[in-house]
Amino acid sequence: xxxxxxxxxxxxxxxxxxxxxxxxxxVSEHMSFLEMLDxxxxxxxxxxxxxxxxxxxxxxxxxxxxSMMINGQAHGPDRKTTTCQLHMRKFKSGDHIWIEPxxxxxxxxxxxxxxxxxxxxxxxxxxGFVSVNTGNAPDANANMIPKQNADLAxxxxxxxxxxxxxxxxxxxxxxxxxxxxVSQYALLPQGQPEKKQRVQKMLAxxxxxxxxxxxxxxxxxxxxxxxxxxxxxxxxxxEFVSAVLTSAD
Amino acid sequence: xxxxxxxxxxGPIAEKWTRHKNDLKLVAPNNKRKYDILVVGxxxxxxxxxxxxxxxxxxxxxxxxQDSARRAHSIAAQGGINAAKNYxxxxxxxxxxxxxxVKGGDYRAREANVHRLAEVSANIIDQCVAQGVxxxxxxxxxxxxxxxxxxxxxxxxxxxGQTGQQLxxxxxxxxxxxxxxxxxxxxxxxxxIDLVQVDGAARGIIVRNLTNGKLERYSGHAVxxxxxxxxxxxxxxxxxxxxxxxxxxxCYKRGAYFANxxxxxxxxTCIPVSGDYQSKLTLMSESLRNDGRVWVPxxxxxxxxxxxxxxxxxxxxxxxxxxxxxxxxxxxxxxxxAKERCDAGFGIGETGRAVYLDFGRAIQEQGKAAIExxxxxxxxxxxxxxxxxxxxxxxxxxxAVHYTMGGLWVDYNLQSTIPGLYVLGEANxxxxxxxxxxxxxxxxxxxxxxxxxxxxxxxxLASTKLEKVDTDHGAFGEIENEAQAKIDRLLSIQGxxxxxxxxxxxxxxxxxxxxxxxxxxxxREAIEKIQKIRWEFxxxxxxxxxxxxxNQELEKAGRVADFLEFGxxxxxxxxxxEESCGGHFREEHQTAENEAKRDDDNFCHVAAWEYKEDAExxxxxxxxxxxxxxxxxxxxx
Numbered sequence: 001x002x003x004x005x006x007x008x009x010x011x012x013x014x015x016x017x018x019x020x021x022x023x024x025x026x027v028s029e030h031m032s033f034l035e036m037l038d039x040x041x042x043x044x045x046x047x048x049x050x051x052x053x054x055x056x057x058x059x060x061x062x063x064x065x066x067s068m069m070i071n072g073q074a075h076g077p078d079r080k081t082t083t084c085q086l087h088m089r090k091f092k093s094g095d096h097i098w099i100e101p102x103x104x105x106x107x108x109x110x111x112x113x114x115x116x117x118x119x120x121x122x123x124x125x126x127x128g129f130v131s132v133n134t135g136n137a138p139d140a141n142a143n144m145i146p147k148q149n150a151d152l153a154x155x156x157x158x159x160x161x162x163x164x165x166x167x168x169x170x171x172x173x174x175x176x177x178x179x180x181x182v183s184q185y186a187l188l189p190q191g192q193p194e195k196k197q198r199v200q201k202m203l204a205x206x207x208x209x210x211x212x213x214x215x216x217x218x219x220x221x222x223x224x225x226x227x228x229x230x231x232x233x234x235x236x237x238x239e240f241v242s243a244v245l246t247s248a249d
Numbered sequence: 250x251x252x253x254x255x256x257x258x259x260g261p262i263a264e265k266w267t268r269h270k271n272d273l274k275l276v277a278p279n280n281k282r283k284y285d286i287l288v289v290g291x292x293x294x295x296x297x298x299x300x301x302x303x304x305x306x307x308x309x310x311x312x313x314x315q316d317s318a319r320r321a322h323s324i325a326a327q328g329g330i331n332a333a334k335n336y337x338x339x340x341x342x343x344x345x346x347x348x349x350x351v352k353g354g355d356y357r358a359r360e361a362n363v364h365r366l367a368e369v370s371a372n373i374i375d376q377c378v379a380q381g382v383x384x385x386x387x388x389x390x391x392x393x394x395x396x397x398x399x400x401x402x403x404x405x406x407x408x409x410g411q412t413g414q415q416l417x418x419x420x421x422x423x424x425x426x427x428x429x430x431x432x433x434x435x436x437x438x439x440x441x442i443d444l445v446q447v448d449g450a451a452r453g454i455i456v457r458n459l460t461n462g463k464l465e466r467y468s469g470h471a472v473x474x475x476x477x478x479x480x481x482x483x484x485x486x487x488x489x490x491x492x493x494x495x496x497x498x499x500c501y502k503r504g505a506y507f508a509n510x511x512x513x514x515x516x517x518t519c520i521p522v523s524g525d526y527q528s529k530l531t532l533m534s535e536s537l538r539n540d541g542r543v544w545v546p547x548x549x550x551x552x553x554x555x556x557x558x559x560x561x562x563x564x565x566x567x568x569x570x571x572x573x574x575x576x577x578x579x580x581x582x583x584x585x586x587a588k589e590r591c592d593a594g595f596g597i598g599e600t601g602r603a604v605y606l607d608f609g610r611a612i613q614e615q616g617k618a619a620i621e622x623x624x625x626x627x628x629x630x631x632x633x634x635x636x637x638x639x640x641x642x643x644x645x646x647x648x649a650v651h652y653t654m655g656g657l658w659v660d661y662n663l664q665s666t667i668p669g670l671y672v673l674g675e676a677n678x679x680x681x682x683x684x685x686x687x688x689x690x691x692x693x694x695x696x697x698x699x700x701x702x703x704x705x706x707x708x709x710l711a712s713t714k715l716e717k718v719d720t721d722h723g724a725f726g727e728i729e730n731e732a733q734a735k736i737d738r739l740l741s742i743q744g745x746x747x748x749x750x751x752x753x754x755x756x757x758x759x760x761x762x763x764x765x766x767x768x769x770x771x772x773r774e775a776i777e778k779i780q781k782i783r784w785e786f787x788x789x790x791x792x793x794x795x796x797x798x799x800n801q802e803l804e805k806a807g808r809v810a811d812f813l814e815f816g817x818x819x820x821x822x823x824x825x826x827e828e829s830c831g832g833h834f835r836e837e838h839q840t841a842e843n844e845a846k847r848d849d850d851n852f853c854h855v856a857a858w859e860y861k862e863d864a865e866x867x868x869x870x871x872x873x874x875x876x877x878x879x880x881x882x883x884x885x886x
Contacts, residue, residue: 012798028524032634035526038749045747045802050793053801055316057489059529061630062414063320078633085633110460111799114316118437121317125429129422130381134301134699137372137379141336144390154383154408157415161319190381 001027001093005040007052008100010109013116017109019098029089033076034059034066036088053112061085061225064160067167068113069100074164074223082162082225102163104172106210117163119209120177126205127198128181130190149187156183158226168223171212176220178202179236180228186239196243203240252506252857252869256660257361262877263343266365269661273704274711281306284710285469287454288312289441289496291424292321293417293691294674295475297698300423303432305703310467311424311433312456314440314491314804319421322477322489323694326413327534327627329395329405330377330691332370337394341402343367350689351878353399353579354654354682355831355847357512357855360877361661362679369700370692374406376699380419384408395623397687398535399579399885405688410534410627416691420698439465440804441496442732444472444503444670445724451670452718455729457736459804462797464729466720471669471706474500475698478653478675480513482812482819483764484756486650487519487532493808494815497657497676505665506857506869508678509655510815511823514685514832515765516651517543517583520634520644521603530649531634533606534627535687538576540611540620541644543567543583545604549594555605555643566590574885581684581832581845582885584648588765589843591647598645607643648765652690654681654832655822658857658871662705663697666857668713671706673697678855683831736796739806744789748805751786755779755809755816763820768836772824776817783813818858818866825868828852840882849880 003024010017024043027036034056041051057065066083070076076086091097099113107115145153157180165176182199185191191198214233221230258269276284284307288299291313299311313321333346346367351358374392378384384406385393394403408415427433438459445453445468453468479494480486501507518533544563551558566586568575578586587604590596597603612620617640621628628639635645656678663671663679674694681689718724762775786809794800829838829845830852838846847853855871 028526030523031526032528035528038528039526042747042749045791045793046745048791048793051802053799057315057320057491058322058325059490060325060531061633062325062411063315063322063489064317064324065315065320080629081633085630087633087636089636114799117316121319121425121428121435121437124319124422124425129426130379131426132376132379132423133304134297134376134423134703135372137375140334140374140378140384141391143378145386146390147386147388150383150386150390153381154385154415157383157408157418158411160414161317184383185381188381188383190379 001029001088001091003027003091004096006096006098009052009112012111013108027088029087031088032059032084033070033086033088034084053114055114056084059084062160064162067102067115067162067164069103069167071098074102074167075225080225080227102167104166104211106172106174107163107166119211120161120163120174122209123174123178123202123205124181127194127201130185131194143189145188153184153187156180156187156228156232159228160226162225164223164225165220166211168219169212170217170219171215173214174206174211175214175233175236176224176228176230178206179232182239183232183235186235195239196247199236199239199243250666250859252871253660253666255359255871256662257359258661262360262364265361266368270704273708276707276711278306282308284308285310286471286473286706287467287469288473288475289454290321290475290477291318291421292323292475292477292674293420293694294698295321295473296417296420296424297695298473298475298673298702299433300420300427301699301703302706303427309427309433310436310469312436312439312441314438314459316437318424318435318437319418321417322492323417323691324414325489326691327410327532328397328536329407329412329688330373330416331397331404331688332374332406332692333367333404334371334374336392337403339402341404345402346370346404348878349400350680350686351682352883353686354684355845355883356682356849356853356875356878356880357830357873358680358682359873360875365701366680366693366696369696372700373692373695377416377419380422382408382415382419395536396539396577398538398577398583399686407536410536410624413691416695420695441476443499443728445728446503446667447718447722447724448716450668450713450715453720453725455725455732460799462795462800464732466725466729468718468720468722468725470710470715471671473671473673473702473706474657474676475673476676478656479815480650480653482755482816483650483759484752485522485527485530485760487516487530490529493811495808495811498811498815500657500665500667500670502860503667504860505667505670506658506859507655507818508658508855508857509822510819510858511763511826511833512654512683512831513650514580514652514654515584515648517580517587517648518606518646519649520631521598521600521647531630532649532651533631533644533646535580537606537624537627540623541576541606541608542610543576543604543606545590545595545597555607564595571885578885579684579686584765585834587648603645603647605643606646608639609643612640652685654678654683654685658855662708663702664705664709669709671702673702683833736803736807739790739792739803739810740796742787742790742792744791746789746791748790748792748802748809751782751790752805752809752812754782755813758782759816759819763823766834766836767823769824772820775820779813779817779820786810786813821866822856822858825856826852
């Protein structure tokens, strides 16, 4: 198939960027979206131009590195699918495709489609853990965990940290990301001792990083490649209110 | 330099590790904060080691080339992690896990290392559960297990088909906690370019800041390489695009020995290659073989759709050849069996390089919901990639490069031939022999990081006099200049071919001659081809952009340059090992039934290669002594 690509090009964080247009012929429908960009880059290199920079690594939908807005949608048109797992069979010959980096103040552009997502790491540093040192663990079966809770905790824990929720949100809120981690621990006995501090610290860090608040438009869930449910945001809010009302300090 | 002692402790196998721990020197708690430890890589081995060492009180600096420590390729491991918990009451024990792993590795691993691995396996599960890793559970609320290849017990713990993700996020969370406490400083988007030694000991690293291109120096009292395997030397593999041999290779060129590079694992169940543009291959977890049955048509000219081929006209060749283990034979055996059928003309699909993995009977017996609960994400992924629904038609699969058992040589303390340079996880050679069993990579990475390195690194620090070295030391400047010169050279060639085109060409040579089956003539040809590709690379590669920016072409060029050297060593090692064992199959050495034929008289050893500048590398041998396991022809019949 034949495609016209409009891709955001930006030399570095301090330069201003712009869309550049590229024509690409002979795109196979079996290619993944990133393989299509590989073909474009190969062509650009042959022509002596600098290829398009984009984050990617595992190319099987689990590492969370790939991150682009495709025709205005985070990770493109396919539900529950990362860009690397999006295949060209979802497009047709003659299509124009607009490709942009994640758009959020808390994710500054580094180059082209590559953005800085270390804000997510800092949110995790604020409280996304259970305080247990190596060697301190009781037997794994010492705590029985109801299967439904274990399953819900697992569903929340499958967040890949890609940032699509932020990119899709009109407020650039990271609530879905934060709620996934808060929920995972809130649903498990291991997470109970620190639950009050955790939710408050992670939300405070989210605010400090410049992410917006949640206004319940649920775009995040629609864009999430891992299928994280907004039910987790409801749980986060419950945890937060309960923590604030019952914390001693 | 001859090979140093492997430092395997004396005493009965089950007591070696305990005794050894009692003998290791300790660093007093108030002195730990005086030591800086550099951890390169933040996968299971790196994240767990960095967090555990920081918990002890050391100052840790952790480096990864990804934008976040959470993205290391351990995240993609699917099926599970082994542990000798014996929760299912099916007769498992530390001894059996040890025995299965030694046998699965085709008797080419160190007994003492493997036993230690089996011993600490149960602690790993405890640790992960305490961190809040949501393993699969039964309705009673207790942990569930599944079966993996090469075992007749259920000892694999799992989190749907995303076990690696959950374990890595557990280790990552422990790491983030230490960052928050100020005990770990995290450096993401940094790639290790070289090792700095002072007085013969590893004392620092040079890294490239991938965001701005600047070279940076970091000094420390010990360096831990946790940089994964070298599967991407084949270009197409199940590894992530960024996985590379660079850190290990540069250390090899600085004096660390490289052990058994020819031991590569070709995983039997991957989505087959579909076109030239293909950038990577996708694994379908081995756990699928619990319920999926592998088959090809009995007639080589059978072009019917799989659903139309009746059961009695299908050849379930694994069940036929290996009735005791059936579809759950180890990976090397399953891969070769698939190749044998396809070579004989029974392969299916457009290319004839594929076999069926069929869930028809499992769905019929257990229902679609049960299968979905176990493998939902894998089926989803398969459908995304192939546009076929595996609930209705069998998956098409074919073997692909997946894991590398070889790696830098380490002693029992995981220390390389360079004092102070430790190598953990897939990057070392130590525990899997010539073939790794499924669900053992996660076990090893976490064993090394949580439970081995925290003890053994302390011993080095306590027993070695280490002068104060900071980054102004002359050794840093010298190594940095060399690194800069290499980058400048890559940028100055400005030839006509892309980095990827060379990588692809190398990959084809590696797969054709050093893949599932190897022979002397082919290996000699491979060596010649690799040298030719390497020569052309340095004449004709085009690296666009500059060194002072985010430049992904330059990153790839550095990695491919190292693969082009490393591939030759892999082929040489394969040529020198005149036997078949595990993942290393030499066509000249096979039984009448086409099974791997070992030569224990001449090759029951580890081959450790020493780098020589402008000369052939030297092959050292570490004899493997088996005091507890009897060497037999491996049989899964």
